[in-house]
Amino acid sequence: MLIFVSGCKKDEVPPKTSTYNLMVKDVLGVSGEVTFTETSSTVTTIDIALTGTPLGTHPAELRMNSAAEGGAVVIALNPVNDSGISSTTTTLKTYSQLMDFDGFIQVHKSSSEPNIILAQGDIGGNVITDIYKTYILDTIGTFGVSGTAKFAKRVNGNTLLTVTLTGTIPGDFYPATINLGSIESVGGGPVVLTINDIDGTFGKGYTNIRELNSGINISYDNWLVYDGYLNIYQVSVGLNNIICHGNIGSN
CATH class of the missing domain: 2.60.40 (Immunoglobulin-like)
Structure with missing residues (x-):
């Protein structure tokens, strides 16, 4: 007699995520959020979603310090597109490190107008x-x-x-x-x-x-x-x- 045993999958654990607000800076009407997702123990996905962005692509970075202080670029993110979307995977910092990080996200109007900031927001320890x-x-x-x-x-x-x-x-x-x-x-x-x-x-x-x-x-x-x-x-x-x-x- 053959006995068939049906195995049950354990419930999959959803990835860890954290979302922070990105607020208008120099261009009225632009706002949104950035979401950090623990893709693996060494990989983090950083997704930006903005509304009210003008036409064109918009450079984005993770920078040191708080938005009130400003700071050097730590991770150059993929530009925000016409739809207000950017997605970047990074191994430079783990998800856990980013959750404690002393930093902020900043999105610029264009590479030719870097001093015009569309939106920015503190992350990690600066929240x-x-x-x-x-x-x-x-x-x-x-x-x-x-x-x-x-x-x-x-x-x-x-x-x-x-x-x-x-x-x-x-x-x-x-x-x-x-x-x-x-x-x-x-x-x-x-x-x-x-x-x-x-x-x-x-x-x-x-x-x-x-x-x-x-x-x-x-x-x-x-x-x-x-x-x-x-x-x-x-x-x-x-x-x-x-x-x-x-x-x-x-x-």
Whole structure:
């Protein structure tokens, strides 16, 4: 008598994937996402899908650091086509390495216009979490500039600082610093961190924070208890040029 044994396949484990948002930068209406798929233990597939892209092919890269900082190209990706699609397989970094990577994706308008960025977004350790703290920035005198400073925690513990102002003048740029002490400090406290200028046209400024000017590392959690305040200046950094300020951290 012959006995036939029917074997059952074990359920296949789906590949690991992670998707990140790509946001508009210089060309309005462009947005999308990038998906990382663990094709094998040594191969990762990086798929970009954008909407609103103009005609032509658009260079794309994985770069070091955060989008707020900019950084060198780590992996040159296949260009995004007319349909907003790009797919690249790489063995330069494993899926696990990319999930912790300090980097961002950037897509340009064209090879002849590399400074025009269609879309970009942080990945891996640079992804912004839902944890943040916002502080009020009050106007000084009659300048009429006020706003907020939002400290947002990244997965890797670093901080994205977003300063949002109203009352700024289009075309002007406003220097900003974080100082030791509080806004009540007589004579002002020393500058501990110079942050990126605020663009008066949009009333926005973005700074990725890893360390103070002195080189000392500082995390998001450190900022929550920091004895400091933030100054916005007109034209240049100086006590007589402060037009807006606010306490942060333990203050």
